[in-house]
Each structure stands twice: as structure tokens, then as C-alpha cells.
Amino acid sequence: MKILGIETSCDETAAAVVEDGVKVLSNVIASSIDLHQVTGGVVPEVAAREHLKQISPVVDKVLAEASCEWKDIDAIAVTTSPGLIASLLVGINTAQTLAYIHKKPLIEVNHVHGHIYANFLEREAHPQFPLLVLTVSGGHNELILMHDHHKFEKLGETLDDAAGEAFDKVARLLGLGYPGGPIISKLAENGNPAAFKFPRPMLNKENKFNFSFSGLKSAVRREVEQLEQANDQTIADLCASFQQAVIEVLVDKLVLATQEHKIKEVHLAGGVSANKLLRQVAREKLPDKLQVFWPIEQIFCTDNAAMIAGAGYFSTK
Ligand code: KG4
Ligand code: ZN
Numbered sequence: 001m002k003i004l005g006i007e008t009s010c011d012e013t014a015a016a017v018v019e020d021g022v023k024v025l026s027n028v029i030a031s032s033i034d035l036h037q038v039t040g041g042v043v044p045e046v047a048a049r050e051h052l053k054q055i056s057p058v059v060d061k062v063l064a065e066a067s068c069e070w071k072d073i074d075a076i077a078v079t080t081s082p083g084l085i086a087s088l089l090v091g092i093n094t095a096q097t098l099a100y101i102h103k104k105p106l107i108e109v110n111h112v113h114g115h116i117y118a119n120f121l122e123r124e125a126h127p128q129f130p131l132l133v134l135t136v137s138g139g140h141n142e143l144i145l146m147h148d149h150h151k152f153e154k155l156g157e158t159l160d161d162a163a164g165e166a167f168d169k170v171a172r173l174l175g176l177g178y179p180g181g182p183i184i185s186k187l188a189e190n191g192n193p194a195a196f197k198f199p200r201p202m203l204n205k206e207n208k209f210n211f212s213f214s215g216l217k218s219a220v221r222r223e224v225e226q227l228e229q230a231n232d233q234t235i236a237d238l239c240a241s242f243q244q245a246v247i248e249v250l251v252d253k254l255v256l257a258t259q260e261h262k263i264k265e266v267h268l269a270g271g272v273s274a275n276k277l278l279r280q281v282a283r284e285k286l287p288d289k290l291q292v293f294w295p296i297e298q299i300f301c302t303d304n305a306a307m308i309a310g311a312g313y314f315s316t317k
Helices: 033-039 044-065 085-102 111-118 163-173 180-188 214-226 232-260 276-285 306-315
Strands: 002-007 012-019 023-031 075-081 106-110 131-136 141-148 151-157 265-269 291-293
Touching: 002 044, 002 085, 002 306, 012 044, 012 306, 023 044, 033 044, 044 085, 075 085, 075 111, 075 306, 085 106, 106 111, 106 306, 111 131, 111 141, 111 265, 111 306, 131 232, 141 232, 163 180, 163 214, 163 232, 180 232, 180 276, 214 232, 232 276, 265 276, 276 291
Parallel strands: 002 075, 075 106, 131 265, 265 291
Antiparallel strands: 002 012, 012 023, 131 141, 141 151
């Protein structure tokens, strides 16, 4: 079964053709990131206007690259929430129109669930349920127990900023650019993670599976304001210390969840799952018997439509 996926929830206009939920035949992403780099974050109006320009060429391109005609497509899957409303509407309207014209079923997909299905793309082995997923992105930060395909139990979520959002905001306050995650993790390679003592938020019992990163971001701001001069080494140390704090909190909660729930696999999903330190610390701190997965290709970590087509396929099973 071939599904055309469409994803426009933030600043990526994306389409993909995926066979049987896991085999990616084509995957096209047009990003408006250059425009948002100027403002240090996504401006919803700008993102929506770019989606309008890009969506038709992206869909045409993805069908051509998959060597597919409309008769070869069995269904269309589209992200319907969560996301920037004007951006989402471009994808939804496009998918509805194409489904109507070409007489295809339309499948609605939740963006966060899409990120989870990104982990199953291009893998031969089937996921073993129940599994635990940490979805960490710019817009969401959740700990989810997955009992079966599309059977999600949310254990916790962020009460304010998501981890990726914290990376983006700290990068902006350090004047480093957007998106913050890749920039901060690169600079952190030359920094000392113990140079600054930042808090490890929400490591208390009441909120054992919830997250909060806005206090950590404020702690970095206070530290920056007190600095008389910030040379390259100080910036690298700030990045490394901040990153260490975020990753420790994320992994500590993952470990706690594996102690309280019987699970067979652990998955890291979403934009922040591209972070090397997160992957390394998760592997180190989780029990050896538990396999830890993240998307097989870097391009499946951040927003893409292959994950939407994958999630759409398994919702029909
Ligand atoms: O999944 P995604 O493309 O969009 C949302 O659904 O939000 O994730 C983008 C987020 C951004 O906040 C970006 O800074 C973060 O993922 N990110 C990273 C890394 N690569 C991307 N954060 C930490 N380390 C990275 N290597
Ligand atoms: Zn996302």
C-alpha cells in the first residue's frame, strides 16, 4: 500500500511516498529555515506563506521521484495537529483537495505520533510493544508508553518549554542563530559541561514524568547577564553546561519510567533525538537489556512527511 504523506505543521513543507508504512520511496522537504534565521525563530505568517508557495511543487516532485502516478497512490495522510494553525491549514486543504479530485481516502495524523513512526521507517525489525518513547522537539516534549500501534499512554509532558525550544531560546540569547539545537551541540563539543552549575529541573517526585525547561533557560540568561565578557571558550562552556543539564533531566526520567513500567524497547524521537549526547547518555544509563532506538536517518529526526505516511499506514491496520 502506497501512501502520500503531507506535513506542514511548522516551517518545513514536506511530502513523501511510503510503501507499507516503512519503505520510503521518496521524501521531499522544502524548508523556509533561511527566512526564520533572520528573526531567530519561526514567524507563523511567514511560514504559512512559504507553504503556499512550496506545497504544489513539493507534491509534484515527490510523486516524480517515487516514479508514481496518482493511480499508484492508495491514500493520503496529512498532519492535522498540533502545529501552527495557518501552516497546518495549507497542508490540510491541499490534502483534502487532492483526496477529492483523485478519489483517495484521507487519513488524519497527529504530528507527535508521526515523530514516533519516524523511528520505524526503513527498519526491517518490527517494533516490540510495549515500548517507551521520549518525543523531544521544538514544539513538544512527552514521555509516552506505547502499548501497540496507535495505542498511546502519555506518562508526562512539559509544563512550559519543550527541550528543543529551550535549545532555540538559549541560542537566541547567546546570539548564535536558529535552530539552536545543532549549533549549541556543536559548540558544546569544545566546552566544559561542569563549568556552570545549572539546575536539573523537575527531578522531584510529584512531577516525576513531567518536564520544565523555562527555569533552566532563565538560569542561563542570569549567568549571561552577569558575565563581563564572553569569549569563545565561555560560550562553549555555557553551551556544554546547558546541554548537559537538559540531557540529564531527559534521560533520568526515561530511566525512571523503565523502572516503573515493563517495556521491551526505548525510542528517542523528534528533532532533539538528533543530539549525540542524548543518544550516548541514554545508552549508558539505560539497562543493557533494553535496546535504544532513534530514527535510522538524520532527516527522519526533524519534521518530514515520511513519518506522517508511516503513522497513517499503521492507523489503517
Ligand atoms: O521535530 P522538529 O523538526 O520540529 C518540531 O516538531 O518542533 O524539531 C526541531 C527542534 C528544534 O528546536 C531544534 O533546535 C532541535 O529540534 N534540534 C536539536 C538538534 N537538532 C535539532 N536539539 C538538540 N540537539 C540537536 N542536535
Ligand atoms: Zn516535529
